[in-house]
Amino acid sequence: xxxxxxxxxxxxxxxxxxxxxxxxxxxxxxxxxxxxxxxxxxxxxxxxxxxxxxxxxxxxxxxxxxxxxxxxxxxxxxxxxxxxxxxxxxxxxxxxxxxxxxxxxxxxxxxxxxxxxxxxxxxxxxxxxxxxxxxxxxxxxxxxxxxxxxxxxxxxxxxxxxxxxxxxxxxxxxxxxxxxxxxxxxxxxxxxxxxxxxxxxxxxxxxxxxxxxxxxxxxxxxxxxxxxxxxxxxxxxxxxxxxxxxxxxxxxxxxxxxxxxxxxxxxxxxxxxxxxxxxxxxxxxxxxxxxxxxxxxxxxxxxxxxxxxxxx
Numbered sequence: 001x002x003x004x005x006x007x008x009x010x011x012x013x014x015x016x017x018x019x020x021x022x023x024x025x026x027x028x029x030x031x032x033x034x035x036x037x038x039x040x041x042x043x044x045x046x047x048x049x050x051x052x053x054x055x056x057x058x059x060x061x062x063x064x065x066x067x068x069x070x071x072x073x074x075x076x077x078x079x080x081x082x083x084x085x086x087x088x089x090x091x092x093x094x095x096x097x098x099x100x101x102x103x104x105x106x107x108x109x110x111x112x113x114x115x116x117x118x119x120x121x122x123x124x125x126x127x128x129x130x131x132x133x134x135x136x137x138x139x140x141x142x143x144x145x146x147x148x149x150x151x152x153x154x155x156x157x158x159x160x161x162x163x164x165x166x167x168x169x170x171x172x173x174x175x176x177x178x179x180x181x182x183x184x185x186x187x188x189x190x191x192x193x194x195x196x197x198x199x200x201x202x203x204x205x206x207x208x209x210x211x212x213x214x215x216x217x218x219x220x221x222x223x224x225x226x227x228x229x230x231x232x233x234x235x236x237x238x239x240x241x242x243x244x245x246x247x248x249x250x251x252x253x254x255x256x257x258x259x260x261x262x263x264x265x266x267x268x269x270x271x272x273x274x275x276x277x278x279x280x281x282x283x284x285x286x287x288x289x290x291x292x293x294x295x296x297x298x299x300x301x302x303x304x305x306x307x308x309x310x311x312x
Contacts, residue, residue: 002222004229004236005243007038007063007122008077008148008178009219013047014067015103016199019183019192022047025219026054026062028184032221036061036243040077043068043096043105045089052250063246066093067124070107074133077122077148077178078112079246085118086248113140120242122146122176125164134171146176146242149235151228153216158231165232176238177229182217192217257310268309273300 009025010018020028022039029037039051039062048064055062065079066089080086092115096105112121121141123133125148137145147168149161168175182192196211197204204211229236263271276296280288288296303309 001035002033002226003240004177004222004225005036005038005063005239006034006179006181006219006222006225007040007065007079007176007239007242008124008150009037009039009181010067011039011041011047011051013044013050014042016195017042017182019188019195020185022050023054023057024184025181026051026058026060028219029060030058032219034060034219034222036063038063038065038077038079038243038246040065040067040079042066043093043100043107045093048250061243062250063243064248064250065089065120065246068092068096068105068107068112070109070112072109073126074109075124075126076112077120077124079120079122079242080248081118081120081144081245082248083252086253088115088117089119091115109136116140120144120146120246122148122178122242123173124148124150129164129167131167131171134168134173138172143174144245146174146238148178149175149229149232150178150180161232165235174238175232175235176242177225177232177235178239179220179225180217181219182212184219186216186218188218254307257307259310268312269300269304272303272309272312276300 011022011025012018012020026037037060039047041047043066045064045066048062051062051064063079065077067075067077069075078089080089092107092111093105095111096107099106121137121144123137134147147164149164151157165175183189193204193211197207200207200210202210226236259268263274266274280292280296284292
């Protein structure tokens with residue numbers, strides 16, 4: 001089985017950027033032999049519910065995360081390792097959405113650091129990555145901070161990746177390979193160009209370098225990604241290590257009813273059971289009939305299973 005895990009997948013929930021639905025991405029992943037996909041839409045987790053449906057249908061595990069583009073120009077992929085970190089991630093996005101309004105998410109580095117406990121942070125290099133950026137990443141996230149390596153199919157691309165890898169090593173930051181996926185299959189590229197043209201308010205012919213400039217942004221088999229990144233085996237292994245750390249599953253989320261303490265030292269379920277027994281004793285001072293006893297026990301067990309005691 002291949003080691004590589006794709007951790008940079010954008011769906012069509014990233015408005016006018018991704019060109020494939022989460023279900024299409026997970027179906028393609030299953031056919032290609034992927035064991036997990038990192039779904040990270042721009043400034044949002046809007047696609048994760050459909051991604052979770054894709055996980056249930058295909059068996060390809062979804063690693064739920066987001067892409068955060070900061071006001072200072074830096075961009076990060078953020079992945080929670082557990083349920084608590086997921087809560088911090090969604091609070092972070094709420095802050096950004098509150099500032100930006102519809103369609104925008106405005107965040108600063110300080111916001112990410114404040115909510116960063118339990119988050120994997122993958123720095124996405126722009127044209128240049130400064131030593132200060134990597135030092136800040138290392139200081140804020142320690143071993144949970146990574147630098148992404150992605151091919152752009154431009155002149156000097158291989159040399160650029162070697163330079164990034166060297167910079168990261170000097171800063172004590174691990175590199176991780178990513179495919180920067182925008183669509184599930186190569187034939188979806190023309191649609192992605194149309195989306196870019198709409199976003200840029202230009203015709204396709206007039207897009208020029210505003211077009212997504214490297215063509216193979218489709219999901220690829222893990223073996224193909226390992227072939228492409230053969231010179232960076234540590235970056236391949238890092239993708240698997242991140243996937244192993246991120247064990248949060250959307251199925252862990254349930255509605256939690258608010259609870260105000262009714263009886264000191266008692267949970268909601270214990271308080272409900274005690275009140276029920278007191279009321280039953282008042283109604284049946286000579287003893288609770290068997291049929292009533294059975295029904296009370298059944299109802300209390302069901303309420304406990306569903307977590308409904310706070311309602312009562």
